[in-house]
Amino acid sequence: MSDPRAPVLAGRPENEAEGSDPWGVDLIAEEFRRGFSALGGLAPAVTVYGSARTPPGHPHEVLAERIGAALAHAGYTVVTGGGPGLMAAANRGALAAGGRSVGLGIEVPHEQHLNPWVEVGLTFRYFFVRKTMFVAFARGFIALPGGFGTLDELFEILTLVQTRKVTAFPVVLVGRDYWSGLLTWLRQEPLAHRYLSDTDLHEIDCTDDPAEVLDCLADAEQVRAASEHPYLPEAQLTLGALARLRSERALDAQSRRR
Numbered sequence: 001m002s003d004p005r006a007p008v009l010a011g012r013p014e015n016e017a018e019g020s021d022p023w024g025v026d027l028i029a030e031e032f033r034r035g036f037s038a039l040g041g042l043a044p045a046v047t048v049y050g051s052a053r054t055p056p057g058h059p060h061e062v063l064a065e066r067i068g069a070a071l072a073h074a075g076y077t078v079v080t081g082g083g084p085g086l087m088a089a090a091n092r093g094a095l096a097a098g099g100r101s102v103g104l105g106i107e108v109p110h111e112q113h114l115n116p117w118v119e120v121g122l123t124f125r126y127f128f129v130r131k132t133m134f135v136a137f138a139r140g141f142i143a144l145p146g147g148f149g150t151l152d153e154l155f156e157i158l159t160l161v162q163t164r165k166v167t168a169f170p171v172v173l174v175g176r177d178y179w180s181g182l183l184t185w186l187r188q189e190p191l192a193h194r195y196l197s198d199t200d201l202h203e204i205d206c207t208d209d210p211a212e213v214l215d216c217l218a219d220a221e222q223v224r225a226a227s228e229h230p231y232l233p234e235a236q237l238t239l240g241a242l243a244r245l246r247s248e249r250a251l252d253a254q255s256r257r258r
Contacts (some may be wrong), residue, residue, distance in 0.1 A: 003090035024126075031124055035104075037191070038122055041099055043137040045077040046217065049153050050086025050144030052112070059144050060175060063208065064089035065096075066140060067174060071136040072099020079104065079134060080124075086144045088115035093117060104130050131156065140170040151204040158213045163204050168223040170216040173206040180206070 025180045039045075048068065054061050068078050068090035078094035080087035082103020091240050094101040095117045103118030114121040124130040134153065154173075160166045175177040183206060189195040205216050 006127055015233055017039045025054045028126060028129060031126060031129040032132070034123060035129060036136070038076040038120060039079075039102070039133060039137050041081075042077045042107055042210060044075070044122065044139045044176075045079045045102070045137045046071050046140045046142060047079045047138045048087070048142045048144065049081065049146060049150045050090070051146035051210040052081070052085040052087060054085040059257075060086060061089045063174060063210075064066070064144050065093035066210050067096040067097075067213060068093025068095075068101075068160075072101075073214070074214050075099075075216070076139065077102055077137075079138065080118075081105065081149070082114040082118050082121055083112055084115055086146065089115035090144070134228055135160065135166065138169070138174065140220060142172050142174055142213060143179075145147070145175045146147035158200070158203065162200050170220045171204050172213050172216050173204060174208065174213065176206055176208050202250060206210070220250060 048064070048066055048071075050060070054064075064086040069089075070093075071078050072094040076098040078090055079102040082091070082105040086204050087103070091101040091103060092115075101119040102115055103114045103121045105114050105121065105123040106127060107123060114123070122133070123233065124133075131153070141154075141157045143150055154171070157166075157169075157171055161169055161171060173183075183201075183204070186196065186201060191198070191201060197243070205212070207213060207216075
């Protein structure tokens with residue numbers, strides 16, 4: 001049986017007195033202060049997630065670097081988990097394009113240092129503080145192929161969008177071949193069982209093209225600008241506004257090809 005006196009959160013400093021600050025509140029508050037202070041002047045930002053295990057030269061890695069460069073050229077700060085693989089590629093692309101490159105690392109048992117293309121770097125003890133920093137200053141979320149960490153962040157963001165904790169916040173999956181199976185499953189299982197709605201799935205875009213990623217971000221900027229209109233109902237902004245803009249853009253593209 002586990003010791004009921006053991007700390008709920010792992011990672012307590014060894015020299016901390018027994019019974020003092022049992023939830024690590026002071027440490028948590030300090031991490032929040034440090035994060036908001038360091039990142040507050042870097043907006044607008046886009047958070048990019050992806051696997052730390054992708055080897056150099058892999059097509060996903062090449063695409064991640066292109067995404068980072070495209071975001072930097074569009075004026076966005078690129079924020080990643082600061083690790084190797086696809087995170088490093090996105091940071092490298094942003095930095096090479098003259099943009100701002102941010103890495104938010106995490107203390108884990110297997111030591112992982114921030115990659116060398118991180119310009120502004122922070123390392124956190126607590127996952128939930130780090131997750132808050134990923135969202136707090138972001139204008140959008142991009143998920144490159146990845147494992148549990150990427151999936152965890154993806155579904156947390158989708159939950160925030162579904163519950164309207166964030167609005168006009170595009171979620172773009174990059175890598176059609178990789179993500180198509182998940183999207184098919186979401187339609188065939190959760191949606192078919194009515195655990196999701198059509199509107200929930202309309203919040204997700206999927207592409208292989210960095211230009212389309214920027215289009216999704218531009219659509220969201222239009223919705224945010226419209227939200228400042230005093231006579232526009234909030235429901236019109238939060239329920240399908242991005243989907244309508246994307247449908248209109250697709251129709252325009254079809255008409256131009258004719």
